[in-house]
Amino acid sequence: MASTATWTVVAGADGVTNGVFDGRSGNAFYPGRLAAHAGDTIAFNVTSPHTVTFNRPPGTPLPALFGPPNGTTLNTKGQFLNSGFNPAAFQPYTFSVTLGNSLAPGRYEYICALHIGMRGVIDIVPSSVVLPQTDLDAERSRQMAHDLATAARAADKATEWVQNNPLTVLAGAGTRRVTNLRFFPSTITIKAGQSITFLKTNDPTEPHTATFGGEPPNPFGPTTPPFVVPGSGPVSTGAMVTQRQYDFYIASSLGVPSAVTSATIRFTTPGTYHYICTIHDLAGMVGTVIVN
Ligand SMILES: [Cu+2]
Structure with missing residues (x-):
C-alpha cells in the first residue's frame, strides 16, 4: 500500500503591485488539473473569495452554499461536498479534502460556486501508477503568472x-x-x-x-x-x-x-x-x- 500524500491547490490568483493588491484576479484553481491517489488529501488554499464545491445539487441557490463546510472526505463520486463561505468575514483559509480510500480511478470535478466557469479537475489514478507531478509549485506559478498577464x-x-x-x-x-x-x-x-x-x-x-x-x-x-x-x-x-x-x-x-x-x-x-x-x-x- 502506497503512503498517502497531500497536494496543494490554490484557489485564486491575486495581482500585487508594490505590495498591494492591484485588482487583477485569476478566477481559477492552480493547478487546474491534478493527479492523485485515493487516500490522498487535497489542501485547497483559498486566498480570495471562492468556494470549493463538489457536486452542487442542481437548483441550489447561492446563499445555501454559504456557511461552514459540510464535510471533509469525499467518499463517493457524486457526493455533495462544499467548503462553504462566509461573505461577511472572508479570510484566506485552507479547506482540506481527503479522497476516500474507496474512490474509483477516474475524473472528479469541482467548482467555485461564486465564479461561473471556475472549475478544477482531480484525476484519481490507480495506486500502482506513479503520480506525474514532480514540480507542482512551478506549474502552479506558471499558470498564475499566465493568468495575471492576461488580466x-x-x-x-x-x-x-x-x-x-x-x-x-x-x-x-x-x-x-x-x-x-x-x-x-x-x-x-x-x-x-x-x-x-x-x-x-x-x-x-x-x-x-x-x-x-x-x-x-x-x-x-x-x-x-x-x-x-x-x-x-x-x-x-x-x-x-x-x-x-x-x-x-x-x-x-x-x-x-x-x-x-x-x-x-x-x-x-x-x-x-x-x-x-x-x-x-x-x-x-x-x-x-x-x-x-
Ligand atoms: Cu465588483
Missing part, C-alpha cells in the same frame, strides 16, 4: 476602450478566467445634467454594482430607477450580471430582479461623488465622478 492585457484594453467611449464606465474587465476588480476609468469628469452608462459587458465572471451614497439595505438589489445622483439615499445599480450568471447564482435568491449588464445614472448637481462596487469595495473597486 493586465484586459485592463489595458479596457483603458483604451473607454478613451473612445465618453460617458461610459466599465465595471470590471476580464475574460472567462480572469478579471480586474476595478472601474475603467476610475475617475471620470462630466457636466451637470449628463449621464454615465455603467457597463458590465467586459467581465463575464464577476457581478458588480455601481453604488453612490453608501451601502443600500440590499447590496445586490437595485434602488428604484430612474437612477439620479445625488438622491435622497443610496443610488445603486444593484448587481449587474449576465443571464448565465443570473441562472448560475439563481440570483433571484439574492434579491436581484433580472439579468442586467448596463445601467445609466444621471448627475444633476456639481460636486465630487465617490462610489463603490458593494461586492468588491474591500478589494479596492471604487470610483469617483466629478460633476462640473
Whole structure:
C-alpha cells in the first residue's frame, strides 16, 4: 500500500503591485488539473473569495452554499461536498479534502460556486501508477503568472476602450478566467445634467454594482430607477450580471430582479461623488465622478 500524500491547490490568483493588491484576479484553481491517489488529501488554499464545491445539487441557490463546510472526505463520486463561505468575514483559509480510500480511478470535478466557469479537475489514478507531478509549485506559478498577464492585457484594453467611449464606465474587465476588480476609468469628469452608462459587458465572471451614497439595505438589489445622483439615499445599480450568471447564482435568491449588464445614472448637481462596487469595495473597486 502506497503512503498517502497531500497536494496543494490554490484557489485564486491575486495581482500585487508594490505590495498591494492591484485588482487583477485569476478566477481559477492552480493547478487546474491534478493527479492523485485515493487516500490522498487535497489542501485547497483559498486566498480570495471562492468556494470549493463538489457536486452542487442542481437548483441550489447561492446563499445555501454559504456557511461552514459540510464535510471533509469525499467518499463517493457524486457526493455533495462544499467548503462553504462566509461573505461577511472572508479570510484566506485552507479547506482540506481527503479522497476516500474507496474512490474509483477516474475524473472528479469541482467548482467555485461564486465564479461561473471556475472549475478544477482531480484525476484519481490507480495506486500502482506513479503520480506525474514532480514540480507542482512551478506549474502552479506558471499558470498564475499566465493568468495575471492576461488580466493586465484586459485592463489595458479596457483603458483604451473607454478613451473612445465618453460617458461610459466599465465595471470590471476580464475574460472567462480572469478579471480586474476595478472601474475603467476610475475617475471620470462630466457636466451637470449628463449621464454615465455603467457597463458590465467586459467581465463575464464577476457581478458588480455601481453604488453612490453608501451601502443600500440590499447590496445586490437595485434602488428604484430612474437612477439620479445625488438622491435622497443610496443610488445603486444593484448587481449587474449576465443571464448565465443570473441562472448560475439563481440570483433571484439574492434579491436581484433580472439579468442586467448596463445601467445609466444621471448627475444633476456639481460636486465630487465617490462610489463603490458593494461586492468588491474591500478589494479596492471604487470610483469617483466629478460633476462640473
Ligand atoms: Cu465588483
